[in-house]
Amino acid sequence: MTLESNQEDKKLPEIVEGKVDWKGRVAIKYKHGGIRASLLILATFGFENLATLGPAVNMVTYFIGLLHFGVADASNTLTNFMGTSYILSIVMAVFADTFVGRFKITVAGACLEILGLGLLAIQAHYPSLKPAPCNAFDPTANCEKLSGSQKALLFIGLYLWAIGGGATKAGLPAHGADQFDEKDPKEAKQMSTFFNSLLLAVCIGGAVSITLLVWIQDNKGWDWGFGVSTIAMILAVFLFVAGLPMYRLQIIGDPTNPAAEIIRVFVAAIRNRNLSLPEDPTDLYELNKDKEAALETEFLPHTDTFRFLDKAAIISDVTYQPETSPPNPWRLCRVTQVENAKTLHGMIPIFGCTIIMTLCLAQLQTFSIQQAQTMDKSINSNFEIPAASLPILPVAFLIVIIPFYDRIAVPFIRKFTGVPTGITHLQRIGVGLVLSAISMAVAAILEVKRKAVAREHNLLDANPKTQPLPISIFWLSFQFFIFGIADMFTYVGLLEFFYSEAPKALKSLSTCFLWCSMALGYFCSTVLVKMVNRATKGITRSGGWLAGNNINRNHLNLFYWLLSILSLINFSVYLFAAWRYKYRAQISPVVKNGDDREEKSKA
Structure with missing residues (x-):
């Protein structure tokens, strides 16, 4: 009992998530x-x-x-x-x-x-x-x-x-x-x-x-x-x-390159340009927070700016096949990814000035x-x-x-x-x-x-x-x-x-x-x-x-x-x-x- 208590009292080293040392260790x-x-x-x-x-x-x-x-x-x-x-x-x-x-x-x-x-x-x-x-x-x-x-x-x-x-x-x-x-x-x-x-x-x-x-x-x-x-x-x-x-x-070596994700939103929006936006923004594609997100994930709410980019998140027979997992990232993007692209798009005029x-x-x-x-x-x-x-x-x-x-x-x-x-x-x-x-x-x-x-x-x-x-x-x-x-x-x-x-x-x-x-x-x-x-x-x-x-x-x-x-x-x-x-x-x-x-x- 005393031995277990002593082991519990020992502080484990506090690691930094997502970072390693020069030898590849956490x-x-x-x-x-x-x-x-x-x-x-x-x-x-x-x-x-x-x-x-x-x-x-x-x-x-x-x-x-x-x-x-x-x-x-x-x-x-x-x-x-x-x-x-x-x-x-x-x-x-x-x-x-x-x-x-x-x-x-x-x-x-x-x-x-x-x-x-x-x-x-x-x-x-x-x-x-x-x-x-x-x-x-x-x-x-x-x-x-x-x-x-x-x-x-x-x-x-x-x-x-x-x-x-x-x-x-x-x-x-x-x-x-x-x-x-x-x-x-x-x-x-x-x-x-x-x-x-x-x-x-x-x-x-x-x-x-x-x-x-x-x-x-x-x-x-x-x-x-x-x-x-x-x-x-x-x-x-x-x-x-x-x-x-x-x-x-x-x-x-992270396959979800953030810069590539922004580019995918614009590509998907152009490819889906002939699709109609749903009246309810909650019908746009997003991960199921309770079932699909096993790891720590960022979620952003939908906004009404730059609505054209919302077309990258339209769920349809063309963009999403349930039997296909995961969906084609160049055809269907999460709402959070779309909102990230909207943010960068909104910053362009400030950048230009x-x-x-x-x-x-x-x-x-x-x-x-x-x-x-x-x-x-x-x-x-x-x-x-x-x-x-x-x-x-x-x-x-x-x-x-x-x-x-x-x-x-x-x-x-x-x-x-x-x-x-x-x-x-x-x-x-x-x-x-x-x-x-x-x-x-x-x-x-x-x-x-x-x-x-x-x-x-x-x-x-x-x-x-x-x-x-x-x-x-x-x-x-x-x-x-x-x-x-x-x-x-x-x-x-x-x-x-x-x-x-x-x-x-x-x-x-x-x-x-x-x-x-x-x-x-x-x-x-x-x-x-x-x-x-x-x-x-x-x-x-x-x-x-x-x-x-x-x-x-x-x-x-x-x-x-x-x-x-x-x-x-x-x-x-x-x-x-x-x-x-x-x-x-x-x-x-x-x-x-x-x-x-x-x-x-x-x-």
């Missing part, structure tokens, strides 16, 4: 995952951003100064590279969830980034792999262009880096979320802190990158710059792999850096701030404001609004969209001032390397500062919105929707620059608002005004989309061994 709480494991993931993300942000914001200078691209071509090359990296995160996320897992996709992506950055370092070091030296910033210079083999090496390095970056963006945030159990209230709070800390880690890594790394690029050479980036990525891989014994890893903000961000990373190159960068007689380091101002501000917003502002606002996050996700996104429009208007005004100084001192055709304009680079800090605040509101709000509103089975994939929005913004930037140059080719002496390599002769101020107007129009559309959007009512009867328990919560 993950155990307090041994795997949690804050300790997430710290290594945060450090990895910080080092990855340290390695990549500096080169990204300064890459236009590299393209023009060493590779002799024109201003517009340099801008488009960078935005195409950034867009490709972000859009690939969606592909990599699906690949990770279905085949290899988030840990492996992150390691593979980081190794590709190391290889890409290493190739760029080699090209920057050896004279035979790049054009002969020439002052490409001198408007009168006739510089040699890249040869075919040199261009091939450049794009191989760039797009290995882009593919690797897409993989790490897909794997790291979701792998970090895997270290916490949403069903455990304590770990659920820790997960929320993890996402806030993720942005903080990105900002800290970025702050080092756009100061120290940019200084190395400008003063020691781009071969040193890419070399340091390569070393930083190697350190990131070592840090990440060191945590393998303590990670909680996802179980892969955030694309133009990244289009504006692309200009701060390209044309604004070229503005800075022409201005007085000296802080005192002994030190000059690199042009690409100017974003340190909003990044430093974010490092301070993020903890303040999370710990002080949100609890204070919550007292008045009653909203757990202070303001709703859609309100937060809207604030950022307005600020981005204001940022572009400020950029246009400051560009008028910069060109007026150049005209007044007869420096329109001057070489900015030897004759910078007598106007401080810190004038540009206004547009960067305003956009930095917009960044905190819209991008973090968008990440939270996608994560909270996405179906339960798509929580990990939803973290990549932000990257997809940014990718489309970068691609749209490339298209817009080409369209503007083509449309204004015959009305300007320079061959277009943004043509040539002399930014003093361009009409960048008009381009910024165009972006500000487009941003305001976009915000008007967003207001309509946000007004119509209804937050997802998450009502999940959880069925386990035939026992129904309803969990009701509102986003």
